[in-house]
Amino acid sequence: MESYITDLRVEFGPLRLKNPVLAASGTFGYGDEFSHLSDPSDMGGIVLKGISLRPRAGNPPPRIVETPAGMLNAIGLANIGVDRFLEEKVPRLREMDTVVIANIYGHTLEEYGAVARRLEVAPEITALEVNISCPNVAQGGVAFGTDPGQSAAVTRCVLDNTDKPVIVKLSPNVTDIRPIARAVEEAGAAAISLINTITGMVVDVETRRPRLGNVTGGLSGPAIRPVALRMVYEAVNTVNIPVIGVGGIVTAHDALEFLIAGASAVQVGTAHFVDPRAGIHIVKGLDDYCKERGIGRLGDLIGSLQVN
Numbered sequence: 001m002e003s004y005i006t007d008l009r010v011e012f013g014p015l016r017l018k019n020p021v022l023a024a025s026g027t028f029g030y031g032d033e034f035s036h037l038s039d040p041s042d043m044g045g046i047v048l049k050g051i052s053l054r055p056r057a058g059n060p061p062p063r064i065v066e067t068p069a070g071m072l073n074a075i076g077l078a079n080i081g082v083d084r085f086l087e088e089k090v091p092r093l094r095e096m097d098t099v100v101i102a103n104i105y106g107h108t109l110e111e112y113g114a115v116a117r118r119l120e121v122a123p124e125i126t127a128l129e130v131n132i133s134c135p136n137v138a139q140g141g142v143a144f145g146t147d148p149g150q151s152a153a154v155t156r157c158v159l160d161n162t163d164k165p166v167i168v169k170l171s172p173n174v175t176d177i178r179p180i181a182r183a184v185e186e187a188g189a190a191a192i193s194l195i196n197t198i199t200g201m202v203v204d205v206e207t208r209r210p211r212l213g214n215v216t217g218g219l220s221g222p223a224i225r226p227v228a229l230r231m232v233y234e235a236v237n238t239v240n241i242p243v244i245g246v247g248g249i250v251t252a253h254d255a256l257e258f259l260i261a262g263a264s265a266v267q268v269g270t271a272h273f274v275d276p277r278a279g280i281h282i283v284k285g286l287d288d289y290c291k292e293r294g295i296g297r298l299g300d301l302i303g304s305l306q307v308n
């Protein structure tokens with residue numbers, strides 16, 4: 001375990017983190033897959049891969065393609081389902097000396113509620129992060145997260161089924177993030193995280209076929225960072241609940257942009273595919289930044305952006 005000079009702790013809502021750097025959902029497995037390469041306990045927390053009520057095989061391959069300064073994925077939320085998760089993965093979470101957040105999703109309101117309820121038996125999980133970027137099967141496939149009413153309905157449904165703090169993860173694939181942020185705050189979310197991936201597409205000009213089996217996918221990595229930062233800034237200035245910044249964060253400098261813009265914590269995703277210790281390097285970089293500038297408490301930087 002590393003030790004740092006700066007007080008890197010952040011508190012937001014009901015969560016207490018030893019530092020503000022979390023692993024983003026879907027990029028750090030269930031924590032155990034990476035344990036031989038990187039100790040999750042050195043991060044402020046990890047958000048686990050998305051879990052649904054039933055196991056899902058996901059989309060046909062290819063599922064990942066590189067893009068300029070990023071990658072496009074169409075995994076299709078493949079996962080082992082909540083029952084196997086509780087049986088096989090949760091016991092291993094006990095070894096982790098950090099905050100563990102489960103990421104959940106469903107294709108109907110009932111599915112979201114059912115997954116949340118099943119996870120109540122697991123005290124190892126501190127909070128739930130709700131992915132609302134999934135298509136609502138009952139409503140003809142439109143993503144829950146693109147509509148304020150439906151975003152609020154999912155939030156309420158999860159809250160009705162859990163005593164854990166609920167973080168709602170917003171989709172960037174909307175014209176205006178503010179009404180959605182407001183809707184989930186009013187519905188009772190403890191915090192919001194954003195952004196999920198931005199919809200994109202790549203074509204192979206030799207075969208004239210899409211490069212992903214699913215045709216379109218979600219863009220992540222440094223290419224999306226300025227968009228994520230803009231949306232985090234807008235959300236911070238719209239809601240009173242804490243905001244977690246996600247999108248293209250690779251270095252401590254990147255993380256600082258989000259914290260200064262008002263994010264209470266950050267998540268690191270795609271960078272972990274390049275370096276499984278990316279999140280830990282960022283924690284160290286935050287300590288160095290503060291040390292060099294005589295800042296004793298990292299929390300003092302949060303929201304210190306000067307616009308005028």
Ligand SMILES: Cc1cc2nc3c(=O)[nH]c(=O)nc-3n(C[C@H](O)[C@H](O)[C@H](O)COP(=O)(O)O)c2cc1C
Pocket residue numbers: 024025026027049050051073075077103131169195196197219220221222224246247248249267268269270271
């Ligand atoms: C391969 C892959 C799988 C992902 N799986 C999930 C998931 O299961 N649930 C979720 O809410 N977000 C998922 N995401 C989105 C990330 O958590 C994150 O929001 C996004 O990639 C932007 O951050 P980044 O640029 O640091 O990767 C996934 C991203 C990638 C690249």
